[in-house]
Amino acid sequence: MFMNRLSKSAIIFIAFFFLFTTPAFADVERIYDEAGLLDANQIKQLEKKAASYFSEWSTDFIVVTTNDIEGKSLKRYTQDISDELEEKLNRPEDNMVILTIYIESSADREAYIAGFGKGEEYVDDARIQLILDHIIPDLANDDYFEAFELFFEKSAEYLNIRPGVNPESIFLNTYLQLGVAITLGGLIVFIMAYSSGGKSTVTSGTYLNRNNSRIVRKHDRYLRKTVTRKRKPSNNSNSGGGGGFGGGGVTRAGRSHSGGGRKF
Numbered sequence: 001m002f003m004n005r006l007s008k009s010a011i012i013f014i015a016f017f018f019l020f021t022t023p024a025f026a027d028v029e030r031i032y033d034e035a036g037l038l039d040a041n042q043i044k045q046l047e048k049k050a051a052s053y054f055s056e057w058s059t060d061f062i063v064v065t066t067n068d069i070e071g072k073s074l075k076r077y078t079q080d081i082s083d084e085l086e087e088k089l090n091r092p093e094d095n096m097v098i099l100t101i102y103i104e105s106s107a108d109r110e111a112y113i114a115g116f117g118k119g120e121e122y123v124d125d126a127r128i129q130l131i132l133d134h135i136i137p138d139l140a141n142d143d144y145f146e147a148f149e150l151f152f153e154k155s156a157e158y159l160n161i162r163p164g165v166n167p168e169s170i171f172l173n174t175y176l177q178l179g180v181a182i183t184l185g186g187l188i189v190f191i192m193a194y195s196s197g198g199k200s201t202v203t204s205g206t207y208l209n210r211n212n213s214r215i216v217r218k219h220d221r222y223l224r225k226t227v228t229r230k231r232k233p234s235n236n237s238n239s240g241g242g243g244g245f246g247g248g249g250v251t252r253a254g255r256s257h258s259g260g261g262r263k264f
Contacts, residue, residue, distance in 0.1 A: 077102070078114050131158075
């Protein structure tokens with residue numbers, strides 16, 4: 001009798017567990033390719049990567065592509081889309097980094113990135129510009145899949161670096177840190193080895209007879225004069241895509257965010 005009651009209790013517990021936890025683990029859509037820039041396999045791969053990043057960082061990385069922003073600016077369009085997605089996802093915490101691509105024609109293309117919650121703090125305006133620096137070349141070459149993968153990678157990388165630190169700093173480079181550690185270790189060993197040896201008592205004055213030493217003569221000799229000319233670099237604003245725009249803001253739903261965009 002007791003075992004029967006225990007079995008029934010276990011069944012009820014398991015049923016309630018799956019009932020209330022299934023929505024939390026259910027897969028969600030994070031790639032919205034309305035502009036048709038990706039094939040089905042690429043979308044599947046990106047969805048898998050985005051789900052993996054969410055499991056690690058509790059942050060949704062979302063990509064939206066479109067040929068129609070409904071007469072809005074790309075920033076406003078992204079804000080409205082993100083409000084809809086936030087309501088659809090219904091997360092306990094509103095952590096999101098969204099990339100929106102607008103393609104009106106081959107000559108008129110724009111990208112905008114916004115960060116919400118943890119995304120706003122760790123992927124701030126300055127870091128968004130760094131992400132754009134990385135992905136714009138691929139976008140300009142129509143390598144959209146590679147650009148979206150890189151967007152995921154850099155966003156996740158910056159989530160692991162505390163706010164206020166330049167994530168591109170050479171001092172965060174693992175190989176540089178290893179090299180510095182080895183150099184310092186070698187220097188310390190050298191100093192210890194040098195200090196442990198006997199000290200020499202011979203100095204510069206050991207063989208100097210100060211009574212018979214004097215300056216015989218001195219003179220200055222002019223050798224040559226060298227003048228170097230350097231061309232002033234021209235200001236080229238076309239590298240790395242077109243001019244930036246956007247910045248952060250607040251959506252119609254009252255959600256603050258970081259932001260930044262660029263033409264490509």
